[in-house]
Amino acid sequence: MIQTKDKQEDEKFSNLNYRSRESTCQIDSNQVCIQNSDVEGDLKVIKIEAYQLSKFKVFISIAITLLSCLTFGILLKNSIKVRLRCIFNKSSVNKATHFLITNQDGYQQIVNRIKTKDKNKILFINRHMKYQYFDDFNKKSFYPVYYHQLEKQSLRDIKSIHAEGLNDHKVEAHLEKYGNCEIHIPLPSLIEYLFDNLTSVFFIFQYISMILWTLEGYLQFAILMISVSVFITLINYYLLKASLNKLKKFAKIDLNVQVIRNGVQQTIDCIDLLPGDLFLFQNNMLMPCDSLLLSGDALVNESSLTGESIPIPKISILQNQQQDDLFNMETMKNHILYEGTKVIQIKGNQVYGIVLRTGYTSFRGQIFRSMLYPKHISFKFYTNATYFLLLMIVMGVTTYFVELYFIIKIELPTLLIVYRFFDTVTWMIPAPLPIFFSICQTISLIRLGIKKVLATDPAKIVVAGDVSIMCFDKTGTLTKDQMELYGYCDYTCKKIKESLIVESKQEELLHKFFGSCHGVYLVNGVNLGDELDIRMLEFSQFEILPDESTEFKFRVQRKIDNCILNICKVWEFESSLQRMTVIMHDEQAQKFYGIVKGSPEKMFEMCNKDSVDEKNYNKILNELTNKGLRVIAVGYKEIQSKDALREEVEKDIQFAGLFVLKNKLKVDTADVIQQLQNGNILCKIISGDNLLTTVQCAKEARILSNESSNVLIFNSMSDCYVQNSQEKIDPLNILSSQECKKYQIGLTGKFLEEIQTHLQNGKSIIEQQILKNLLIQTSVFSRCKPKQKAEIIYMLQSVLNEKIGMIGDGANDCSAIKQSDMGISFTKTDASYSSPFSYSETSLDCVIKILAEGRCTLSNMIECYKFNLALNWVKFMSASILILELSFLSDIQVIFTNYFEYIPLLAFISLSKPIQILAPYRTISNMMAQLDQLLSTYANF
Numbered sequence: 001m002i003q004t005k006d007k008q009e010d011e012k013f014s015n016l017n018y019r020s021r022e023s024t025c026q027i028d029s030n031q032v033c034i035q036n037s038d039v040e041g042d043l044k045v046i047k048i049e050a051y052q053l054s055k056f057k058v059f060i061s062i063a064i065t066l067l068s069c070l071t072f073g074i075l076l077k078n079s080i081k082v083r084l085r086c087i088f089n090k091s092s093v094n095k096a097t098h099f100l101i102t103n104q105d106g107y108q109q110i111v112n113r114i115k116t117k118d119k120n121k122i123l124f125i126n127r128h129m130k131y132q133y134f135d136d137f138n139k140k141s142f143y144p145v146y147y148h149q150l151e152k153q154s155l156r157d158i159k160s161i162h163a164e165g166l167n168d169h170k171v172e173a174h175l176e177k178y179g180n181c182e183i184h185i186p187l188p189s190l191i192e193y194l195f196d197n198l199t200s201v202f203f204i205f206q207y208i209s210m211i212l213w214t215l216e217g218y219l220q221f222a223i224l225m226i227s228v229s230v231f232i233t234l235i236n237y238y239l240l241k242a243s244l245n246k247l248k249k250f251a252k253i254d255l256n257v258q259v260i261r262n263g264v265q266q267t268i269d270c271i272d273l274l275p276g277d278l279f280l281f282q283n284n285m286l287m288p289c290d291s292l293l294l295s296g297d298a299l300v301n302e303s304s305l306t307g308e309s310i311p312i313p314k315i316s317i318l319q320n321q322q323q324d325d326l327f328n329m330e331t332m333k334n335h336i337l338y339e340g341t342k343v344i345q346i347k348g349n350q351v352y353g354i355v356l357r358t359g360y361t362s363f364r365g366q367i368f369r370s371m372l373y374p375k376h377i378s379f380k381f382y383t384n385a386t387y388f389l390l391l392m393i394v395m396g397v398t399t400y401f402v403e404l405y406f407i408i409k410i411e412l413p414t415l416l417i418v419y420r421f422f423d424t425v426t427w428m429i430p431a432p433l434p435i436f437f438s439i440c441q442t443i444s445l446i447r448l449g450i451k452k453v454l455a456t457d458p459a460k461i462v463v464a465g466d467v468s469i470m471c472f473d474k475t476g477t478l479t480k481d482q483m484e485l486y487g488y489c490d491y492t493c494k495k496i497k498e499s500l501i502v503e504s505k506q507e508e509l510l511h512k513f514f515g516s517c518h519g520v521y522l523v524n525g526v527n528l529g530d531e532l533d534i535r536m537l538e539f540s541q542f543e544i545l546p547d548e549s550t551e552f553k554f555r556v557q558r559k560i561d562n563c564i565l566n567i568c569k570v571w572e573f574e575s576s577l578q579r580m581t582v583i584m585h586d587e588q589a590q591k592f593y594g595i596v597k598g599s600p601e602k603m604f605e606m607c608n609k610d611s612v613d614e615k616n617y618n619k620i621l622n623e624l625t626n627k628g629l630r631v632i633a634v635g636y637k638e639i640q641s642k643d644a645l646r647e648e649v650e651k652d653i654q655f656a657g658l659f660v661l662k663n664k665l666k667v668d669t670a671d672v673i674q675q676l677q678n679g680n681i682l683c684k685i686i687s688g689d690n691l692l693t694t695v696q697c698a699k700e701a702r703i704l705s706n707e708s709s710n711v712l713i714f715n716s717m718s719d720c721y722v723q724n725s726q727e728k729i730d731p732l733n734i735l736s737s738q739e740c741k742k743y744q745i746g747l748t749g750k751f752l753e754e755i756q757t758h759l760q761n762g763k764s765i766i767e768q769q770i771l772k773n774l775l776i777q778t779s780v781f782s783r784c785k786p787k788q789k790a791e792i793i794y795m796l797q798s799v800l801n802e803k804i805g806m807i808g809d810g811a812n813d814c815s816a817i818k819q820s821d822m823g824i825s826f827t828k829t830d831a832s833y834s835s836p837f838s839y840s841e842t843s844l845d846c847v848i849k850i851l852a853e854g855r856c857t858l859s860n861m862i863e864c865y866k867f868n869l870a871l872n873w874v875k876f877m878s879a880s881i882l883i884l885e886l887s888f889l890s891d892i893q894v895i896f897t898n899y900f901e902y903i904p905l906l907a908f909i910s911l912s913k914p915i916q917i918l919a920p921y922r923t924i925s926n927m928m929a930q931l932d933q934l935l936s937t938y939a940n941f
């Protein structure tokens with residue numbers, strides 16, 4: 001099986017990450033089970049071990065610390081292993097005072113057991129998430145603490161059970177259990193930060209160097225060195241504080257809300273909301289928590305979570321047809337309003353909901369947790385830099401031993417000979433380098449901010465410098481947001497008409513369907529919704545009526561003949577289903593219709609085959625998609641009542657016609673792609689749209705060559721051909737030979753699924769080669785479901801072992817953006833939390849800005865590294881030569897060579913800006929490969 005199908009990987013691709021519980025269980029005597037939950041987001045705890053603080057060991061450790069002049073204390077602080085050995089004993093969970101937590105990213109931490117009034121309660125907090133131990137018969141495990149009572153209740157019962165809201169007793173209990181409704185961003189105090197840093201390994205190294213320098217008589221230098229390090233630490237503190245303050249501002253929601261407690265309505269600050277509280281929604285409010293809609297309808301803007309700023313309708317649970325189903329956070333998203341989303345409009349007398357999750361347990365809270373504790377990025381630059389440094393130290397030590405013979409010969413005092421050895425190591429280790437690295441990254445983020453690119457993770461900017469493949473979503477990313485009308489055709493699929501002409505009863509009906517099957521909403525007199533839907537509604541000549549009643553979702557009217565259509569039910573468009581469905585009531589005809597609109601492929605599958613002329617349908621579809629047009633098919637069914645279930649409505653539907661739009665490329669798309677290709681970046685499209693439409697778009701964008709004889713179309717394993725000649729080919733044959741290098745491939749999600757199943761093991765060399773060839777040669781991935789988009793990114797990362805960038809504008813791109821190494825989204829709001837980079841303009845030039853800045857940061861860091869090492873080496877060699885002549889550098893000379901000589905140089909390197917265009921080569925992040933360059937640098941000295 002190809003790895004991406006693994007259960008473990010599955011969670012990576014889950015956008016909202018709602019997964020069933022999983023448990024990790026006992027192996028060691030003190031290891032305690034953990035039942036994971038979706039509420040932990042990306043930061044799961046994978047192992048918990050119980051420990052008890054030993055008073056005796058603590059006493060001994062304090063004594064040793066004092067005797068060793070704090071050295072042992074510093075060791076205890078910096079090594080978890082030493083701490084566990086020296087002050088803790090393994091214990092059972094009941095007697096534990098502390099827990100050793102191993103997080104999914106491998107990071108370990110010792111956390112305190114929280115003291116509670118009830119001595120039997122066992123709790124701890126890890127990375128802002130509270131965990132509680134349950135000692136029940138068959139579930140002796142830790143569980144993340146969150147409000148999950150509703151998940152045991154049916155939709156029918158929820159409203160009645162919670163009709164009175166929380167009572168005083170529950171308010172107290174919930175406050176103690178779940179805490180306030182806020183994402184509290186902790187700011188370390190200056191004292192805490194200094195204590196933490198001044199006792200870190202970096203400073204210990206500085207202290208040792210300082211002692212050595214002082215002993216060698218370089219007192220002024222030693223004092224200056226430590227002062228500079230403290231000064232830089234202070235600067236870092238203020239930079240950290242500034243970024244945490246920014247995050248805090250993002251996290252804070254200031255709002256008063258009306259809650260119902262003890263059956264009485266009252267006003268409270270939203271920070272005091274508790275899970276289980278009933279509260280009233282207001283127009284334009286920013287949701288302070290995740291909540292379930294119990295009554296009324298709401299239109300929300302989820303762009304802060306997804307980057308897509310179209311109104312999303314949310315309906316109350318009463319409108320769900322499966323009233324006996326238990327509430328499910330993952331499958332009932334259409335009833336849930338997520339924290340941080342904006343309520344655009346509410347509809348109904350009293351629109352209220354129940355608080356589900358607050359603070360760090362909310363979906364937005366999970367994103368903030370991952371921002372506060374970003375995943376460690378394994379980046380070959382850092383590993384290679386460490387190896388390279390070790391090599392330098394070995395060279396230094398070797399030089400020392402070679403020199404030793406001469407030093408002994410000139411009878412240098414023994415103490416000086418010993419100092420020289422330690423000097424060798426301290427000269428070589430570029431201790432302030434991490435600080436220079438973080439300065440390079442921060443300066444790049446500031447420069448990106450000026451260019452309107454908001455970046456949330458400084459580590460990602462370095463990775464951006466190493467990106468070699470850039471993936472693009474199509475609609476709204478490569479193409480403009482605006483679409484232009486091309487025309488429509490009726491069920492006969494014979495000809496395209498550019499304006500409304502009613503030639504038959506069927507056509508009259510089709511126009512009504514265009515006016516009613518959409519997700520457009522009238523907000524303050526403006527039509528908001530998907531561009532495609534807005535164009536279709538405008539074309540149909542229907543207009544949405546301002547209507548406050550909750551009887552219908554919305555009503556539309558055609559002024560010329562006063563035709564009124566009532567839309568009773570809407571199943572919104574879902575990318576993974578490729579369709580949307582509505583139930584419409586025609587007032588004039590007094591008839592109910594179920595109308596389905598979606599991708600032509602999906603609709604063909606669903607439509608009654610007697611209602612569609614397959615030959616004409618395929619012919620016109622081919623014609624239109626080959627021109628790069630966006631085609632939507634519409635089908636319908638006459639039904640008896642507005643209460644029909646979706647399955648009934650979508651069964652046996654009649655094909656009604658096609659609606660066609662032009663979706664042109666953004667003005668700079670082709671230019672940007674050209675620049676990226678010149679910059680040695682491989683460009684690929686991952687789209688949900690039709691294959692031929694996407695292939696045409698790729699040609700216009702110059703991702704694919706215009707030469708159709710070079711393009712292979714892979715619809716499915718049994719339907720593969722060369723685009724211009726339509727000559728059938730066997731995909732496995734082509735992909736397993738060198739011949740495939742001649743072609744560029746466009747494939748569908750269906751083909752990808754089939755070939756994944758075919759290459760089940762993916763282990764033999766030939767299978768691996770097929771997959772590798774496929775991924776390299778494919779420039780267009782089309783008809784991909786959101787999860788599949790993320791899967792493709794994962795395959796590119798793991799099979800090709802490259803760093804991948806992804807840019808997209810919609811909710812269907814979120815998981816792919818999250819999976820990529822450099823995710824970019826467009827957002828008109830402050831930021832989209834799902835991507836590390838968000839651009840407030842619509843142009844694609846942000847990709848070049850970010851890549852250029854990434855490459856610049858990476859080269860600045862490499863330059864800092866090289867110069868630091870080179871200068872250290874030069875200093876070391878000059879001191880070595882001087883010593884042979886029994887001469888030593890003076891204090892001032894050492895200060896000069898260490899600071900005045902290279903600090904300005906390094907400062908200017910870190911300030912270096914990128915050039916406007918991408919160079920045709922990427923920065924070599926492999927330090928070993930730079931050895932040649934480095935040696936030539938030495939030669940210059």
Ligand SMILES: Nc1ncnc2c1ncn2[C@@H]1O[C@H](COP(=O)(O)OP(=O)(O)OP(=O)(O)O)[C@@H](O)[C@H]1O
Pocket residue numbers: 473474475476530532533573575576578579580597598599600631632686687688689690784810812
């Ligand atoms: N509002 C809509 N109503 C019905 N069908 C739609 C609607 N929007 C898109 N579709 C159909 O569903 C398909 C999949 O849509 P999806 O949003 O996943 O991708 P896309 O917008 O076509 O492309 P991309 O992934 O490049 O943005 C579309 O190609 C189109 O045929």
